[in-house]
Amino acid sequence: MKVLIVDDEPNVRSSLKGVLEDEGFSVLTASNGEESLEIIRKDKPDIVLLDVLMPGIDGIETLRRIKNYDSSIIVLMISGHGTIDMAVKAMELGAMDFIEKPLSADRIIIRINQAIEKNKLRTENILLKKEIDEKYQIIGESQVMKDLIAKIMSVAPTNSRVLIFGENGTGKELVARAIHRNSKRSDRPFIQVNCAAIPDDLIESELFGHERGSFTGAITRSIGKFEQANNATLFLDEIGDMSIRTQSKVLKAIEEGEFTRIGGKEPIKVDVRIISATNKDLQQEVEQGRFREDLYYRLNVIPIYVPPLRERIEDIPLLVSYFLSKFSAENGVKEKRISQSAMKLLQSYHWPGNVRELKNLIERLVIMVSSDSIEVGDLPNNLFEQPKTTKxxxxxxxxxxxxxxxxxxxxxxxxxxxxxxxxxxxxxxxxxxxxxxxxxxxxxxxxxxxxxxxxxx
CATH class of the missing domain: 1.10.10.60 (Homeodomain-like)
Incomplete structure (x- = not known):
């Protein structure tokens, strides 16, 4: 790695240069801020050791200019006359550390290695967040999708509960994640529970946790999803499949803002934003006695409808292009084209499985079609079926x-x-x-x- 030492004292520059070169670093030096900025533009160092007090522009202003030029450069401030205010200012501007003089060889090497590791973790987190954002992005330019995205952006900054409804495979989870990602809680976890996937005898423990020994098999204390989602977002997927007994417990937790673990005695206060989703008609479920009316109204503060794919067929070419690019890259193959006749057929199909069905189809075609172009003949026979007709x-x-x-x-x-x-x-x-x-x-x-x-x- 390349390190730039910026200090107006020749002895400091010389001694630090020797120590860092012994550790295998490539070292550059500058005696003032202006010179350091020239070197940065020309040689692009990975790390800068920057003195605070120098003639000309001081270290704080030099730091500001470095970060404006390239925010990825690791900057460690060094000073023999540092103050707490100065250190706080430097950290606010993006410095990774603030080291006081006199500098020892061991201390400077430890702090540099710590800064490298911290920067590595920060970079990995940024890349991971970008990867997650790409994985869960909402794709569509049709009017219904523009309206949906506008509603998401309007609702996201609030703390209101949201009920997302729509068919299976339409992307209800994507909507929930988009609301969280654009909310004031975006730096906190997105906690997800699939209410249909957890047996009735375990769902209460999953949501509210339990104390050790509260039931057979409870060998340790368990923290439930409500507690994990404190000051964050709790996504209750397939809420329509939750039992009446559990619905009562969830209603109580919402109304009182607190709950008690199974086997526990002390109530636990939480601040949780709840987003729910269902593919069922909850009003009909209420009428038939399968869903609590009071819970329905608590959850359905802001309803959001996610349209099926057949109601936004103009988005199919965009989705196909995205999935072709995604699965070609993942499988290490040349990105395939799709003929206009094949695309027209995709747009004429009724897509009972919605975007999930389209996604699975494109992944299969990327793997199974040997030519560079996907033709009508490559498409499965079910795409020629019409809805509500005999097979x-x-x-x-x-x-x-x-x-x-x-x-x-x-x-x-x-x-x-x-x-x-x-x-x-x-x-x-x-x-x-x-x-x-x-x-x-x-x-x-x-x-x-x-x-x-x-x-x-």
């Missing part, structure tokens, strides 16, 4: 697929005045592939337009 045989499905592809190619040829090059470009396939498909489906200008002219090349 077709495999032969009928293949015929439907072939009929669709033939008609789509024919209409594109006609719109391009039978220009093969232009048609292939519009379909997103090679000319040789188009010729092969025309031969396969018996398409010709003479036959299909009753014309004496052959297709133009």
């Amino acid at each position: 077709l045989s495999a032969v009928e499905l293949r015929k439907a697929k072939n009929d669709f592809e033939r008609e789509y190619i024919l209409q594109t040829l006609i719109s391009c005045d039978w220009n093969i090059t232009e048609t292939a470009k519009k379909l997103g396939i090679e000319r040789t592939n188009l010729h092969r498909k025309m031969k396969q489906y018996g398409i010709s200008r003479k036959k299909d337009e009753q014309s004496k002219y052959e297709p133009k090349i």
Whole structure:
């Protein structure tokens, strides 16, 4: 690593240079702030040891300029006349440490190594946060998605409880995470509970925790999700599957802002923002006695509806492009294209599994399709089924697929005045592939337009 020492005392520069070079660092030196800034622009050091009191611009101003130029540079301030106010100011401006003179070799090496490790952890956290943000980003530019995102941004800064409803696979968890990420609690944990995945006899312990010995198998104290989410966000997914008994406990915790662990005696006060989600009609569940009406109104302060994919088909090309890029990178393969005819078929399908179904399909196609382009023939037969119709045989499905592809190619040829090059470009396939498909489906200008002219090349 490259270290820049900035100090107006030649003896300090010389002694520090010797110590750091013995430790394997590449060392540069500067006698003042102006000189250090020139070296930083030219040689880009990883670490700067910066004296506070120097002629010209002082260390604090030099620190400000360094961080404005490149915030990733690790800066450790050194001073023989430091004050607490000066140290606080330096840390606010981005200094990693503040070391007082006189400097010992051991101390300076320890502090540099600590700063390197601290910076490594900070960088890893930034990358992890970026990775999480990308993993849970909401993709869509349709009007319904723009309205959804606007509602998320409006609701997020508040502490109001939110009830997210929508079909399976629409992205209800993404909405919950987006609300948390843009809230005042974003630096605190996002605690998630899938109410449908936990047995009734364990859900209470999962939510509220238990004391050691409170029941058979409780060999240690357990901290529940409500306690883990103190000053943070608790996401109750599939809330409609929670038992009536547990609903009563959750209602009490919401109303009183406190609860007691199983087997415990002392109430525990918490400040929790609750976001719930369900694929059920909770009003109907209330009418049928399966969901508490009072809890429903407590949770449903701000309702948010997540539309199914069939209500935003204009987002499908964007989603397909994102998933193609994602899964190609993850599997180390060249990013595939998708033909216009295949894309049109994707947009005509009713997607009962919503975005999750589309995501799984694209992942499968990236792995299984050997060519660079995904064609209609690569798509599974179920995409040719229409909702609320009897299931077709495999032969009928293949015929439907072939009929669709033939008609789509024919209409594109006609719109391009039978220009093969232009048609292939519009379909997103090679000319040789188009010729092969025309031969396969018996398409010709003479036959299909009753014309004496052959297709133009």
